[in-house]
Amino acid sequence: MRIAIGADHAGYDLKREVGALLTRLGHEWTDFGPATLDPEDDYPDVAQQVARAVAGGEVDRGILICGTGIGMCITANKVRGVRAALCGDTFSARSSREHNNANVLCLGARVLGQGLADDIVRAWLETAYSGAVRHQRRVDKIAALEKEC
Numbered sequence: 843m844r845i846a847i848g849a850d851h852a853g854y855d856l857k858r859e860v861g862a863l864l865t866r867l868g869h870e871w872t873d874f875g876p877a878t879l880d881p882e883d884d885y886p887d888v889a890q891q892v893a894r895a896v897a898g899g900e901v902d903r904g905i906l907i908c909g910t911g912i913g914m915c916i917t918a919n920k921v922r923g924v925r926a927a928l929c930g931d932t933f934s935a936r937s938s939r940e941h942n943n944a945n946v947l948c949l950g951a952r953v954l955g956q957g958l959a960d961d962i963v964r965a966w967l968e969t970a971y972s973g974a975v976r977h978q979r980r981v982d983k984i985a986a987l988e989k990e991c
Contacts, residue, residue: 846875846895846904848888849951850914851881854961855909856951860905863960866943867967876974889917890929896945897923904946905963911950918946922988930954939969941977971991 845864849857854876864871874891876883885908892904906914911928918926926946927938930953935988948964949959957974970976 843869844901845869845900846869846892847871847906848892848904849876849883849886849907850888850909851878851879851883851892852909853914853951854879854883856954857907859956860907860949860959860963869967878910880914883916883981884887885913886917886944890921891916892925893921893924894990897921899971902945904965905949906946907949907951909950911948911953916932917930918948923985925984929962929966930963931958935962935966936969939966940952940972941980943971943977943981979988 847857848863855887861873865965875888888904892906892907895901896904906918915926915928918924924946925942925944927942927944928948929935929938949962
């Protein structure tokens with residue numbers, strides 16, 4: 843799977859760890875930054891780059907990391923075609939894929955420990971979208987709303 847990954851200064855260290863996990867799992871991934879730890883790295887800049895890569899089909903999915911994951915999630919969801927989910931547990935990670943077909947995972951580096959973050963990423967990557975009629979109907983309604991706005 844091709845995955846885009848990005849962070850702000852608060853998510854820098856966790857991004858590096860998640861990238862190492864992706865490598866161990868055999869995924870191809872692209873680092874959208876930051877390349878160094880710099881407090882001037884703002885989450886909206888990285889989030890929009892990753893979200894556009896996902897929406898444009900350059901990658902299959904994206905992972906965004908900031909202090910809480912909230913800012914990244916809000917920003918990524920502004921991009922048409924992105925369904926970003928902020929997940930703090932494996933149940934939510936699996937549900938975001940199975941029910942909502944989430945294509946961007948957002949994590950909070952100041953909220954999660956490394957072990958839990960790894961478990962969330964694994965669960966999110968390993969879970970397929972169910973495609974159940976009720977779930978597709980809801981995803982279609984989200985897409986229709988995007989076209990209106």
